[in-house]
Amino acid sequence: MRKVLERLYLGLLLIFMYAPIITLIVLSFNSSKSRAKWGGFTLEWYVNLLSDEAVASALFNTLSIAILATIISTIIGTISCIAMIGLNARLRSFIMSITNIPMINADIVTGISLMLLFRFLHISSGFTTILLAHITFNIPFVMLSVMPRIKNMNVYVYEAALDLGAAPLYAFYKTVLPDLWPGIVSGALMAFTMSLDDFIITYFTKGSGFETLSTLIYNEVKRGIQPEIYALSAIIFVVVLTLLMLVYRVPAKKNKD
Template sequence: MAKLKKIYLGIIIVFLYAPILVLIAQSFNASRYRGQWTGFTLQWYEKLFTSEDIIEAFLNTLTIGLTAAFFATLLGLITALAIRNLSKKSQLVFRGLANVPLLNADIVTGISLMLLFLGLGLRLGYDTILMAHVVINLPYAMLCILPQVMGLDHVCYEAALDLGATPFQAFRKVILPELRPGIAAAFLLSFAMSADDFIVTYFTKGAGIDTLTTAIYAQLKLGIHPEMYALSTLFFLGVIAFVALLMVNWRLLKRRQGKEWV
């Protein structure tokens, strides 16, 4: 039975990572055509760092993703704290309204945001993409933060106020540390959703600006350039390194907490 479990887990891991391994192999393939291996090369990585279009799309993806994640997380935190102070009935109503965008089709959201921006007289471009990404990420940020906010115990907060702390100091030193895991999860999920989004970005980007998703879509007509394989490989390796750092940090925190209890 134990062997069957290991075989099953091995099949799942292969199923998840085999496509990524193929992508990594193609990024070192000297041939421009998929499915033909003609030798090992690093030329696609060299061209990647000299391609202005790809670098610009990458920088747009990075800056929009980080900025949208920051504002979505901040607004999600403020909204979650506001919902906590409502009555039970009002909380159910607002939580239901916040969950509707999660179920809404991306194409509906993208078209509606495009029409809204055009109706307001805004020119589609970098700013409209950023605002659109904040809108689509806000429900996910709330979903990460709200459960922790609802589970907060205000006794410590009130005790800090009784001991002379200002409301801001009590929030920063008592409430914020309790919400830190949810805030971090909201930020990371928002950034991932922003970097991965295509439909909403496509309808709100306008001409002359691209993110990685729209740049890859534009290349589909002529065939994806191998430089994109190299960029995807670097993205994957960056994610692996980031996860590894999180795991090391988590172990160090656990070890430090264990020493404090001794």
């Protein structure tokens, strides 16, 4: 009886979480603009989405920011973790605790504080401010993925490679990087997902006249939800779900090997 109740509870929880998303995806293929009736299967809204210049511009902005923020935050986060190898455990734990604050801090607080900082520094709102904001909140996610690999790494292998005559860069490439690679990939995928999905911080740092997919959808919803928004939301959900599956698959495959 207990197992039945547990499965029933889990089933209800999953339905509550994913029924709205499934409904949205189904409506994205509905030929009728009405949400109350099914008018037949169609790909019209996806076709219209591809020909929408505003959506194309927002998509380009979103992907550009996400890719650049991922690359830069992954490099900074990885280097920061490597730099902490020589620190004692207490100091390393203290630095990681400070680094993790942006992850547990409310997004609206981070967004407003970054907006005020950019205004204080007289940085014009737009692509640059959004990119800097995304790099800021992505770095902790990268460090959170890389640091466990640092803790489990055997530093004596790197020192042995140096003793055997290997150059520092070559020794790092052959001994350290392979151990860190799964964490780096996981952190990069997580950073890309967070950047692609962010709305609150982007909204406060974007200024006027610059749109990403999340802010474009928000503005469209205020004017009335169009079927094209269903299609766009469905695409975003599938992309984010795919990236999250890759995030968890890479470490699992490495551990299996």
